[in-house]
Structures are given as C-alpha cells and as structure tokens.
Amino acid sequence: MTGWVVIAGLGPGNDALVTPEVQDALAEATDIVGYIPYVARIDPREGLTLHASDNRVEIDRSRHALEMASEGKRVVVVSSGDPGVFAMAAAVLEAVEHGAPAWRDLDIRVLPGITAMLAAAAACGAPLGHDFCAINLSDNMKPWALIEKRLRLAAEADFAMAFYNPRSKSRPEGFGKALKALRDACGDSRPMIFARNVSRPDQTIRIVPLDEVTEDMADMRTVVLLGSSTTRIIERDGTPLVYTPRSVKDV
Amino acid sequence: MTGWVVIAGLGPGNDALVTPEVQDALAEATDIVGYIPYVARIDPREGLTLHASDNRVEIDRSRHALEMASEGKRVVVVSSGDPGVFAMAAAVLEAVEHGAPAWRDLDIRVLPGITAMLAAAAACGAPLGHDFCAINLSDNMKPWALIEKRLRLAAEADFAMAFYNPRSKSRPEGFGKALKALRDACGDSRPMIFARNVSRPDQTIRIVPLDEVTEDMADMRTVVLLGSSTTRIIERDGTPLVYTPRSVKDV
Structure with missing residues (x-):
C-alpha cells in the first residue's frame, strides 16, 4: 500500500x-x-x-x-x-x-x-469585494510590533481586512491594542463585522461602527472583518447588507 | 412562489x-x-x-x-x-x-x-500560510496609481500576495508595470507562482524567482501568488513545495 x-x-x-x-x-x-x-x-x-x-x-x-x-x-x-x-x-x-x-x-x-473570512463575508454581503488582506492577530508566533505595523500599512493601503484569532483567554489584551491601532490609522468609523460560529446553527453576525466596538465583542470563535474607507451599508428589515464596491474613483 | x-x-x-x-x-x-x-x-x-x-x-x-x-x-x-x-x-x-x-x-x-488564490496556494503547498493580501491588478475600475501604492505598502508590510486578473489582451502593459513596482519594493528574488487553469485537467503551476519573471507568464486564466520575505521552497523530485512559515522572529 x-x-x-x-x-x-x-x-x-x-x-x-x-x-x-x-x-x-x-x-x-x-x-x-x-x-x-x-x-x-x-x-x-x-x-x-x-x-x-x-x-x-x-x-x-x-x-x-x-x-x-x-x-x-x-x-x-x-x-x-x-x-x-x-x-x-x-x-x-x-x-x-x-x-x-x-x-x-x-x-x-x-x-x-x-476559510472563515469568506464564509463571514458571505454571511453579511460582500465586505471583501475589493482588495483586502488577512492578518492573524495572535502574537504567539510573531512580535506584536509586526502586527501593529501591518495594521497601520493595511489602513494606509485602504484594504478591507480580515482578522483571525482576534482574542483568546491567554491573550486578552491584544484585540484592544489592535482596535486602538486601527482607530488611529483609519480615522473614520467604518463598519467592523463580528462573525461568531460562522455557518453553524448558532451563528451570530454583528455589524458595529469602529468607534463603538468594544474588545469583548471578539473571542476565539469569532472572525472579525473591517471595511475599507469605501465600504457601504444597505439598511433594510433585519440585518443590513455590507459590501465594498468594486470601483474606486480617486486615490 | x-x-x-x-x-x-x-x-x-x-x-x-x-x-x-x-x-x-x-x-x-x-x-x-x-x-x-x-x-x-x-x-x-x-x-x-x-x-x-x-x-x-x-x-x-x-x-x-x-x-x-x-x-x-x-x-x-x-x-x-x-x-x-x-x-x-x-x-x-x-x-x-x-x-x-x-x-x-x-x-x-x-x-x-x-476562490482561485486558495486553490492555487493548495496546488503548490502553503504560500499564503502567514499574513497575506489579495489585489485585483485590473485598472478597469480603479486608478493604476492606487494599485502601485497598494503593491508598495503590501511589500513594506511583508505580506504574501495574491493577484487576480494580472493581464488581459486589453491591458497588456499592467503586469509588467506591477512587476517593476514589486521588484523595487521587495528588493529580493522571492518566489512568484503562476497557477493557470487551476484545478482543471490542464492546470499548470510554475514557480519562478521574482527576478526571472517575464510578463508573458500571466494571462487572464492565471492567478499569481508572491511569497513574503520568509517564504521557503522545498526542493524534491517534481514540482517543489512552497510555504510561508507560521512564525516570524523579528520585525
């Protein structure tokens, strides 16, 4: 054999x-x-x-x-x-x-x-519909300084972002630090999406303006997405739809 | 109904x-x-x-x-x-x-x-195994300057990268310009992967050092991946395996 x-x-x-x-x-x-x-x-x-x-x-x-x-x-x-x-x-x-x-x-x-970010994106619309990046927020295997550098550069590039492993019991502080770095770098209140237990019967999707996010919204069962500066919310009965348009007019 | x-x-x-x-x-x-x-x-x-x-x-x-x-x-x-x-x-x-x-x-x-980038990554190993970004190289719906800016910032962040729509008959020049921007920004000869017709019977995978890439290696049926500075090649009989390690020691 x-x-x-x-x-x-x-x-x-x-x-x-x-x-x-x-x-x-x-x-x-x-x-x-x-x-x-x-x-x-x-x-x-x-x-x-x-x-x-x-x-x-x-x-x-x-x-x-x-x-x-x-x-x-x-x-x-x-x-x-x-x-x-x-x-x-x-x-x-x-x-x-x-x-x-x-x-x-x-x-x-x-x-x-x-992968979780694509299931999460599908569950709320198309927030990763334009250029985007995926960052593991755990600093178990890389320096925290590198994570902050990547968050800053990703915001400058105006990527939509997906965050894996945002927060765990052994790393309760990291997500709060990431939020502070993202607020400083983004300078607006674009939507952040918390997809917990995505695709499972107990799936929950929360869409929260970045300014109103609190660090307890994420845990190890959550994948977190963040729109770019162009991301749109379509309000309707029930959960809104979120998408990032395919086109960008100016740099 | x-x-x-x-x-x-x-x-x-x-x-x-x-x-x-x-x-x-x-x-x-x-x-x-x-x-x-x-x-x-x-x-x-x-x-x-x-x-x-x-x-x-x-x-x-x-x-x-x-x-x-x-x-x-x-x-x-x-x-x-x-x-x-x-x-x-x-x-x-x-x-x-x-x-x-x-x-x-x-x-x-x-x-x-x-999505194509994940099928392409799987076909050659795990080149997107650490933080990465996905960029559409078509400038049909965004200014070329924004694409170049994102390439430069993605290299500075040391993301692995995936490129969709690298080259078409109506945009024969773009991929060459992207290559120049990437060579300037990366400053090394990390592996670039050309996955054409990925997952189909006529799939081809080419792994080429960035310095040796020519623009005709890509077309609209190709998704292109680029390693980060830490990406490794495992030589063996047949097509090598490519992966980006999960850990980074220094910034």
Missing part, C-alpha cells in the same frame, strides 16, 4: 461547506490527524483510526502524520476552514523541510476549503 | 470543489444568471432557464436577477471562485443599493466558494 498525506480543509463548521474532493479523501483515509474539535467532526468507521490532539502541538502532529504515511498509511490531516490560511498546511510543510529527507518524496497534497 | 437571489461560488473549475450548499441552490433554482463560461458549467434541466451574458455587464446582469426574483423566481447568480472575491456579490449589492427600494427586502444570500 502506498501511503499519502492529505491536508484537508473542513470549512468553518457546516458540513454543507465541505467540498466533494475533501469528502472523497476522508472516505479513502486510514488515519485522521488533527485538533480535537476538528477530528470530532469525522464520522467513525471500521478501518479508520482517529488521532485527536490538543492545540499548539502542530509540529508533533505533522511529524506523526508524515511517519504514518511513510509506513504506507493514507493520512488526512484535518483543518478547520482552509488548511493554507493560518492552519495546518504550513505546519506540515515546516515538518517536511526540517524532517527526514525521505518525507520530501511522499505524496503530499493540500485540499482547499472554505 | 417566493423568489430569491443566491449569489453562488462555483469554485475555480473542478466540480469536486463545488460545495453541497451551492449544489443544493442550483437544484432548487428556476433561473441561472452569469457570465457565459460560468453558466456553461450548469447542466440544463427541465424547469431551469439559463441566462448567459458577456463580460463587463455585471450591473445589468444583477438588475435582471433582482427583477426576476421580484417576480417570484428562484435565481442563482453564478460566479467563478468565491462570489465575494472580485466577483458578482459586490455587483449585485451595488445594484440593490441603487435600485428599486423593494429589492432590499428580497431574500438575498451569498454562498461562498473556493
């Missing part, structure tokens, strides 16, 4: 957002590797072994997946969202680069998924 | 990347609206009317979809990739904002899809 490693995106939570390509890989797998809540989304079946592990052990998990593939197993590393966006694909490739030379010749594939 | 408009992402081309959510909407539709090559992806069936239109008529197409939904039809506006990323969702919402007041109360939903 020839082993392989597939790093697959399960999307943000709703099974109707899992691509057929990923479903097929899961059906062929002998082993599933991933963070506990993502592995919990996989239906057990005979011949399939589930290996759930805790957060912050991404490299150990990657090495385990590569070792099993070397032994001939068909391994799916499951990620939430898209595996290439602040998720497991980069971790597995880091393990390949620094691991056993033979790992480079394994059959390694990345299968895209619906 | 209560009408609705769904703006749905068909992904980059491979039907295995169309989500079940989008498949369900297509199955319930009475009318499909979209650009000719995207409508051509929909299987005809009894009770379904296909309305294919040419490029650059996005607002007319949007108004048509909204009018039909007002008459009780179930309309799917099809986009390639994700409808919220340089595609039809912003166009439909622009038509809503400036159109008949009653359109605001229609049932309007956006269904996300696999």
Whole structure:
C-alpha cells in the first residue's frame, strides 16, 4: 500500500461547506490527524483510526502524520476552514523541510476549503469585494510590533481586512491594542463585522461602527472583518447588507 | 412562489470543489444568471432557464436577477471562485443599493466558494500560510496609481500576495508595470507562482524567482501568488513545495 498525506480543509463548521474532493479523501483515509474539535467532526468507521490532539502541538502532529504515511498509511490531516490560511498546511510543510529527507518524496497534497473570512463575508454581503488582506492577530508566533505595523500599512493601503484569532483567554489584551491601532490609522468609523460560529446553527453576525466596538465583542470563535474607507451599508428589515464596491474613483 | 437571489461560488473549475450548499441552490433554482463560461458549467434541466451574458455587464446582469426574483423566481447568480472575491456579490449589492427600494427586502444570500488564490496556494503547498493580501491588478475600475501604492505598502508590510486578473489582451502593459513596482519594493528574488487553469485537467503551476519573471507568464486564466520575505521552497523530485512559515522572529 502506498501511503499519502492529505491536508484537508473542513470549512468553518457546516458540513454543507465541505467540498466533494475533501469528502472523497476522508472516505479513502486510514488515519485522521488533527485538533480535537476538528477530528470530532469525522464520522467513525471500521478501518479508520482517529488521532485527536490538543492545540499548539502542530509540529508533533505533522511529524506523526508524515511517519504514518511513510509506513504506507493514507493520512488526512484535518483543518478547520482552509488548511493554507493560518492552519495546518504550513505546519506540515515546516515538518517536511526540517524532517527526514525521505518525507520530501511522499505524496503530499493540500485540499482547499472554505476559510472563515469568506464564509463571514458571505454571511453579511460582500465586505471583501475589493482588495483586502488577512492578518492573524495572535502574537504567539510573531512580535506584536509586526502586527501593529501591518495594521497601520493595511489602513494606509485602504484594504478591507480580515482578522483571525482576534482574542483568546491567554491573550486578552491584544484585540484592544489592535482596535486602538486601527482607530488611529483609519480615522473614520467604518463598519467592523463580528462573525461568531460562522455557518453553524448558532451563528451570530454583528455589524458595529469602529468607534463603538468594544474588545469583548471578539473571542476565539469569532472572525472579525473591517471595511475599507469605501465600504457601504444597505439598511433594510433585519440585518443590513455590507459590501465594498468594486470601483474606486480617486486615490 | 417566493423568489430569491443566491449569489453562488462555483469554485475555480473542478466540480469536486463545488460545495453541497451551492449544489443544493442550483437544484432548487428556476433561473441561472452569469457570465457565459460560468453558466456553461450548469447542466440544463427541465424547469431551469439559463441566462448567459458577456463580460463587463455585471450591473445589468444583477438588475435582471433582482427583477426576476421580484417576480417570484428562484435565481442563482453564478460566479467563478468565491462570489465575494472580485466577483458578482459586490455587483449585485451595488445594484440593490441603487435600485428599486423593494429589492432590499428580497431574500438575498451569498454562498461562498473556493476562490482561485486558495486553490492555487493548495496546488503548490502553503504560500499564503502567514499574513497575506489579495489585489485585483485590473485598472478597469480603479486608478493604476492606487494599485502601485497598494503593491508598495503590501511589500513594506511583508505580506504574501495574491493577484487576480494580472493581464488581459486589453491591458497588456499592467503586469509588467506591477512587476517593476514589486521588484523595487521587495528588493529580493522571492518566489512568484503562476497557477493557470487551476484545478482543471490542464492546470499548470510554475514557480519562478521574482527576478526571472517575464510578463508573458500571466494571462487572464492565471492567478499569481508572491511569497513574503520568509517564504521557503522545498526542493524534491517534481514540482517543489512552497510555504510561508507560521512564525516570524523579528520585525
């Protein structure tokens, strides 16, 4: 049996957002590797072994997946969202680069998924409909100064923005600091969108002017979007629609 | 019959990347609206009317979809990739904002899809595995000076970058100008990735150092990615793997 490693995106939570390509890989797998809540989304079946592990052990998990593939197993590393966006694909490739030379010749594939920012954008309209950027607000793996620099430059470029990992119990201060940097750099009260549990039955969408945002509006289950200076709100009965127009007239 | 408009992402081309959510909407539709090559992806069936239109008529197409939904039809506006990323969702919402007041109360939903940059990233590893931005290189709807400004600021922020619409027959010069701006701003020869016909049987992936890129490497069927200063290449038999590490040590 020839082993392989597939790093697959399960999307943000709703099974109707899992691509057929990923479903097929899961059906062929002998082993599933991933963070506990993502592995919990996989239906057990005979011949399939589930290996759930805790957060912050991404490299150990990657090495385990590569070792099993070397032994001939068909391994799916499951990620939430898209595996290439602040998720497991980069971790597995880091393990390949620094691991056993033979790992480079394994059959390694990345299968895209619906990443949280795009599900969140769809849930409120099209706030990322023009040029935009995606920033991980966790400073676990990069200096906080770099995050603030990127926020400032992104505002100067007038990108719409998507923020992953805005706030956690171990980093309660970061989101407040990011808000201050964004208010200073943007100089207006463009809409910020808080999409919590996006695509799940308990999804909530809040659209709040930047000036009125408080840091407790975000947690680790929230992806946060921020409009550009041109973003529009269409008021109507119920939740408004938010979109960033495709055209910009002046610089 | 209560009408609705769904703006749905068909992904980059491979039907295995169309989500079940989008498949369900297509199955319930009475009318499909979209650009000719995207409508051509929909299987005809009894009770379904296909309305294919040419490029650059996005607002007319949007108004048509909204009018039909007002008459009780179930309309799917099809986009390639994700409808919220340089595609039809912003166009439909622009038509809503400036159109008949009653359109605001229609049932309007956006269904996300696999956007080209994430399929392209997956096809070569994880080049967007750290903070990144997405820029439409067409100056049909924004001044070229704004594009150059964004390229310069994105390089200063050390984002990985994804470029949509890099080059077309009507805009043969733009990509060359963008390359010059990027070389000046980046000051190194980080990898640029050309993903043409991504996810289709004739997909090609080229990984080229920025210094060696020529403008004819891109066309309208290509999405272009550029690494950050930290992006790594893992050489191996066949196409190398490219990834941007999750961590950055210094600013």
